[in-house]
Amino acid sequence: MALYSRVSGSVGMITLQNPPVNALSAAVRQGIVDMMHRALSEPEVKSVVICGQNGKFCGGADIREFGAKMTGPPLVPMVHLIEAASKPVVAAIEGIALGGGLELALSCHYRIAHSKATLGFPEVALGLLPGAGGTQRLPRLIGVPAALDLITTGRHVTAAEARQLGIVDEVTDLNAVDAAVKFAQSVTGKSLDARRISTYPCPRPPDLDAIFERAMQQVRRSARGAIAPGTCVQAVHAAVTLPYAKGMERERELFSLLFTSGQARALQYYFFAQRAVSRWSTANGARWDTSKPRPVRKAAVIGLGTMGRGITVSLAQAGFSVVAVETQEQQLSEAKQAVSGMLERGAKRRGVPLAHDKIKYSCSVQAVADVDLVIEAVFEDMALKKTVFQQLSAICKPGALLCTNTSGLDIDELASQTQSPELVVGMHFFAPAHVMQLLEVVYGPRSSPEVVATAMQMGKKMGKVSVAVGNCRGFVGNRMLKPYLEQAFFLLEEGATPEQVDQVLEEFGFAMGVFKVSDLSGLDVGWKVRKSDGLVSPASTGTSARIRGGSRYSPLGDLLCERGRFGQKTGRGWFQYDKPGGRVAKPDPWLHGFLEEYRAQHGLVARRIDHQEVLERCLYALINEGFQILQDGIAAGPEDIDVIYVLGYGWPRHRGGPMFYAGQVGLDKVVERLEHYQQIHPDVPGLQPCSLLRKLAASGNPAIHKWREVIQKPRSQL
Numbered sequence: 001m002a003l004y005s006r007v008s009g010s011v012g013m014i015t016l017q018n019p020p021v022n023a024l025s026a027a028v029r030q031g032i033v034d035m036m037h038r039a040l041s042e043p044e045v046k047s048v049v050i051c052g053q054n055g056k057f058c059g060g061a062d063i064r065e066f067g068a069k070m071t072g073p074p075l076v077p078m079v080h081l082i083e084a085a086s087k088p089v090v091a092a093i094e095g096i097a098l099g100g101g102l103e104l105a106l107s108c109h110y111r112i113a114h115s116k117a118t119l120g121f122p123e124v125a126l127g128l129l130p131g132a133g134g135t136q137r138l139p140r141l142i143g144v145p146a147a148l149d150l151i152t153t154g155r156h157v158t159a160a161e162a163r164q165l166g167i168v169d170e171v172t173d174l175n176a177v178d179a180a181v182k183f184a185q186s187v188t189g190k191s192l193d194a195r196r197i198s199t200y201p202c203p204r205p206p207d208l209d210a211i212f213e214r215a216m217q218q219v220r221r222s223a224r225g226a227i228a229p230g231t232c233v234q235a236v237h238a239a240v241t242l243p244y245a246k247g248m249e250r251e252r253e254l255f256s257l258l259f260t261s262g263q264a265r266a267l268q269y270y271f272f273a274q275r276a277v278s279r280w281s282t283a284n285g286a287r288w289d290t291s292k293p294r295p296v297r298k299a300a301v302i303g304l305g306t307m308g309r310g311i312t313v314s315l316a317q318a319g320f321s322v323v324a325v326e327t328q329e330q331q332l333s334e335a336k337q338a339v340s341g342m343l344e345r346g347a348k349r350r351g352v353p354l355a356h357d358k359i360k361y362s363c364s365v366q367a368v369a370d371v372d373l374v375i376e377a378v379f380e381d382m383a384l385k386k387t388v389f390q391q392l393s394a395i396c397k398p399g400a401l402l403c404t405n406t407s408g409l410d411i412d413e414l415a416s417q418t419q420s421p422e423l424v425v426g427m428h429f430f431a432p433a434h435v436m437q438l439l440e441v442v443y444g445p446r447s448s449p450e451v452v453a454t455a456m457q458m459g460k461k462m463g464k465v466s467v468a469v470g471n472c473r474g475f476v477g478n479r480m481l482k483p484y485l486e487q488a489f490f491l492l493e494e495g496a497t498p499e500q501v502d503q504v505l506e507e508f509g510f511a512m513g514v515f516k517v518s519d520l521s522g523l524d525v526g527w528k529v530r531k532s533d534g535l536v537s538p539a540s541t542g543t544s545a546r547i548r549g550g551s552r553y554s555p556l557g558d559l560l561c562e563r564g565r566f567g568q569k570t571g572r573g574w575f576q577y578d579k580p581g582g583r584v585a586k587p588d589p590w591l592h593g594f595l596e597e598y599r600a601q602h603g604l605v606a607r608r609i610d611h612q613e614v615l616e617r618c619l620y621a622l623i624n625e626g627f628q629i630l631q632d633g634i635a636a637g638p639e640d641i642d643v644i645y646v647l648g649y650g651w652p653r654h655r656g657g658p659m660f661y662a663g664q665v666g667l668d669k670v671v672e673r674l675e676h677y678q679q680i681h682p683d684v685p686g687l688q689p690c691s692l693l694r695k696l697a698a699s700g701n702p703a704i705h706k707w708r709e710v711i712q713k714p715r716s717q718l
């Protein structure tokens with residue numbers, strides 16, 4: 001709702017009240033319309049100030065209302081009412097003016113912002129465009145290039161930049177509402193003719209066509225199949241080519257197109273999913289609201305390889321004192337140099353002070369004796385990690401958290417090496433650890449609720465999105481990767497090429513296909529894991545070479561590693577590169593010949609495999625594992641899995657995540673296709689639809705937010 005008050009006798013003040021961000025719900029819109037009429041009808045009122053409760057102007061349209069039938073006064077007539085007002089209306093922008101909130105501010109005749117406020121049009125990230133005149137007013141106010149930048153990227157600008165661009169009239173370090181009231185009094189009675197942005201002509205720079213062409217190219221490059229950025233460009237184009245009223249019609253048309261698209265639904269689902277994962281719970285009853293994190297001031301990182309360096313940087317940048325340990329002198333000095341470089345680049349990019357002095361380097365594990373939390377980041381080798389955990393348990397002060405950055409090893413096995421298994425938790429970072437936003441916090445059966453809460457909070461302080469997951473091989477992300485990779489290998493055996501499989505996945509929206517990712521991370525990584533699992537056997541031919549434990553197995557990755565083809569680092573993998581460390585993947589004729597030879601050796605006949613089969617086999621196998629993970633209680637809900645896949649594995653955000661995508665395809669259809677492929681490949685257990693998936697499909701494809709009701713009582717329901 002909106003509150004009306006009178007300030008200094010002649011200023012009508014309308015305060016938006018809808019915590020936490022004063023989103024423009026039906027009640028708020030109704031309040032604004034009613035209060036505007038009241039302010040305009042009261043003869044004593046000479047000017048109006050619009051502000052938001054609790055230091056937040058407005059976070060935009062209420063996204064939660066998008067799923068339901070629209071009620072209350074629509075936004076567009078509301079902003080027109082404000083702009084057409086005969087008394088000056090001043091927006092007092094504190095905290096945020098985003099999306100519809102900025103559109104509301106642009107309909108006011110003046111804008112006064114607090115210096116700490118941020119402004120922007122983030123609609124594009126929700127699969128939308130600014131649909132209450134934003135695409136028509138902003139270019140009229142600040143010009144086409146700047147408007148295109150803000151609207152197509154969704155980036156937030158500071159009050160200072162907004163002032164520079166001409167979005168706000170004044171910036172104050174003092175109370176912005178008081179400043180707006182003063183300002184409103186000072187403009188009382190002045191003509192408003194030059195203050196209504198919709199009446200401005202839209203500037204037409206001479207190179208207009210080139211500007212739009214460049215903007216389109218830019219969004220095509222970065223959008224990876226998302227339709228909103230390009231549609232935003234089209235809407236801004238209308239501001240230049242059409243009179244305001246026609247431009248508004250075009251904006252509405254384009255908005256409706258996006259609004260009804262699956263992409264907008266997926267992006268809005270993802271928006272809430274990312275927030276939902278912070279309300280975590282574990283299978284053994286720990287919860288975000290009841291488990292209290294412990295204070296952490298000083299942390300340590302053991303092992304300064306690629307991951308350890310990134311984690312050290314992340315910790316220091318978040319303000320923690322860090323002890324960085326690497327037992328080899330030479331490696332320690334190399335790491336020190338690399339970390340310094342990363343900190344310098346980070347400080348420059350983010351305009352923050354250098355954090356060098358936060359880090360103490362040491363060659364001795366003893367140096368971690370007084371820290372509150374240790375993150376072990378040594379090689380992915382259980383025996384080595386066990387030794388480190390035994391040492392840590394003996395050296396660390398009582399109560400210190402012992403965390404491991406393993407990407408899939410058993411947390412409980414590591415915990416059993418220590419005197420206090422309740423202090424052990426996994427913190428699975430993603431490379432590069434100082435850049436990637438995702439953190440899987442892995443709790444073992446004995447991890448205490450406070451320890452899980454502490455790791456979750458640490459991740460947040462490091463700027464990560466922390467997702468709590470249970471302990472199993474590969475946790476959530478890497479566990480789901482296994483059947484996906486497996487299908488990709490099988491497709492090669494059956495006749496596909498790496499470039500064909502990657503093209504299908506990239507067209508779906510992945511930043512990189514599975515084979516390019518594999519080349520980037522190094523084929524030897526998976527090879528080591530398969531070797532330690534006893535899967536890699538001496539080269540042999542015939543069916544037995546492709547069976548492990550009664551199930552189909554493809555040794556293709558192992559064979560490439562045996563030939564020294566580890567991916568980008570060796571210049572050869574599933575693709576070829578111009579040199580070791582090269583980045584541009586090119587199809588490799590050698591690989592094609594190798595695949596032909598392999599098929600011949602194993603009696604496999606290559607067939608034509610279509611786009612649909614590649615996509616369905618790779619994605620549905622991955623999705624099926626996701627349902628199994630839910631069924632096993634490793635992830636608390638589908639949102640956790642979707643956030644992990646979007647932030648950690650390049651799943652296209654505009655498709656919501658694998659679980660959301662499955663819901664959009666239709667769970668019954670996913671079951672049917674899995675069954676179809678399972679009949680053809682009975683030796684691939686990953687294609688057998690899991691019982692939770694079947695159950696949900698059979699119960700009529702419930703909406704994703706209803707899945708938890710079934711998941712929470714899997715035993716009684718299945």
Ligand SMILES: CCCCCCCCCCCCC[C@H](O)CC(=O)SCCNC(=O)CCNC(=O)[C@H](O)C(C)(C)COP(=O)(O)OP(=O)(O)OC[C@H]1O[C@@H](n2cnc3c(N)ncnc32)[C@H](O)[C@@H]1OP(=O)(O)O
Nearest residue numbers: 023059060061062063064098099100122130131132256275
């Ligand atoms: C045929 C069909 C035709 C249809 C025609 C219909 C015509 C309708 C015309 C409509 C025109 C719309 C025009 C407008 O341009 C569209 C919009 O405005 S879309 C919204 C734009 N705004 C945003 O994207 C802002 C999103 N929010 C944020 O970025 C952040 O939340 C924040 C505001 C920067 C605050 O960040 P934090 O402090 O970190 O806090 P959280 O992110 O955790 O948020 C706290 C809490 O608030 C909830 N929330 C935030 N913003 C909104 C919102 N806009 N609506 C609803 N709820 C919001 C958020 O979910 C958190 O709650 P929780 O999920 O944790 O319960």
